[in-house]
Amino acid sequence: MTEQPKIAVVTGSNRGLGYAIARKLGQKPDIKVIITSRRETEGLAAKDQLVAEGIQADYHTLDVTDAQSIQQFVEWLRNTYGKVDILVNNAGVNSSGHVEEASLLTAQTETVLSTFTTNVVAVIQLCQALIPFMKQQNYGRIVNVTTEMASLSLIGEDSYPIVPSYRISKVGLNAVTAILAKELQATNVLINTYSPGWLKTDMGGANALFTAEEGAETAVYLATLPDGGSQGKFFAEMRRFGTPIQLPW
Ligand SMILES: NC(=O)c1ccc[n+]([C@@H]2O[C@H](COP(=O)([O-])OP(=O)(O)OC[C@H]3O[C@@H](n4cnc5c(N)ncnc54)[C@H](OP(=O)(O)O)[C@@H]3O)[C@@H](O)[C@H]2O)c1
Structure with missing residues (x-):
């Protein structure tokens, strides 16, 4: 009997880093990736591209800020695969396009809230929905995509733009x-x-x-950690340092 592949869900995998992570994960023979996106046409095109490359991939819509969409996705996952082994919380929005984001004193409440909803609340909801599957099978790997701009220890001395909504959300x-x-x-x-x-x-x-492919390397490393591997750590992109190094919170 052939062993079932591991099921890896990557949020926001129709483009950018999410697509690169899904592609790299799917290149592993024992992993089937689930491409998800809020717009079906773009997600299906991404999935078809991977399948054309010989990658095991499937697709379902998932708007991470829509509770009903999460519920429908989880139901589909339960009925189709009955499990989930890997969750990469990649979908995210960045508030840097707003001029008010040059200072926390001018940041718009609406932007603070909408950025927090996508980058934090959605991750909480997906974890609440999917961790029970992982606990039941006593196996799960979850990778959250953050930024070094969220390191509170470095915030006082770094040279990054202020972008308060984005940074606060990633600290969350x-x-x-x-x-x-x-x-x-x-x-x-x-x-x-x-x-x-x-x-x-x-x-x-x-x-x-860096390219999205380079940025995806650490996600794949963390998504395929051996039993007893790192738990609750904040890593920098390993490509830059040649090895996974921890960042200060
Ligand atoms: N790029 C960087 O330099 C950088 C640096 C540090 C961290 N990151 C983080 O890396 C992650 C990916 O960034 P990226 O550079 O690939 O950004 P991107 O090119 O803007 O892609 C963002 C992805 O998130 C999806 N998304 C946004 N809101 C969503 C929602 N409500 N439901 C489902 N999907 C949603 C987008 O879907 P649509 O196509 O539908 O918009 C898109 O697939 C983010 O978490 C970001 O904060 C990026």
Whole structure:
């Protein structure tokens, strides 16, 4: 009997870093990736591209800010595969396009809230929905995509733009990671967060330092950690340092 592949869900995997992570994960013979996106046409095209490359991939719509969409996705996952082994919380929005985001004193409440909803609340909801599957099978790997701009220890001295809504949201995401890691301590469900570096995606722009494929490497490393591997850690992109190194919270 052939063994069932591991099922890996990547949010926002129709483009950018999410697509690169899904592609790299799917290149592993024992992993089937589930491409998800809020717009079906784009997600299906991404899935078809991977399948054309010989990758095991499936697709379902998932708007991470829509509770009904999450519920429908989880039902589909339950009925189709009955499990989930890997969750990469990649979908995210960045508030840097708003001029008010040059200062916390001018940040718009609406932007603070909408950024927090996508980058933090959605991750909480997906974890609430999918961790029970992982606990039941005593296996799970969760990777949260954050930014080094969320390191509170470095915020006073770094040279990054202020972008308060984005940075505050990713600090929140790091907290979600740390809290869930504590709750999952006695299990084989490992949750970590990492900063992919500055990437040439729609979000990062053409002047960025790394390709999405380079930014995806650490996600794959964390998504395939062996039993007993890192739990509740904040990593930098390993490409830059040659090895996974931890960042200060
Ligand atoms: N690029 C960088 O330099 C950089 C640096 C550090 C961290 N990151 C993080 O890396 C992750 C991916 O960034 P990226 O550079 O690939 O950005 P991107 O090119 O803007 O892609 C963002 C992805 O998130 C999806 N998304 C946004 N809101 C969603 C929602 N409500 N439901 C489902 N999907 C949603 C987008 O879907 P649509 O196509 O529907 O919009 C898109 O697939 C983000 O979490 C980001 O904060 C990026």
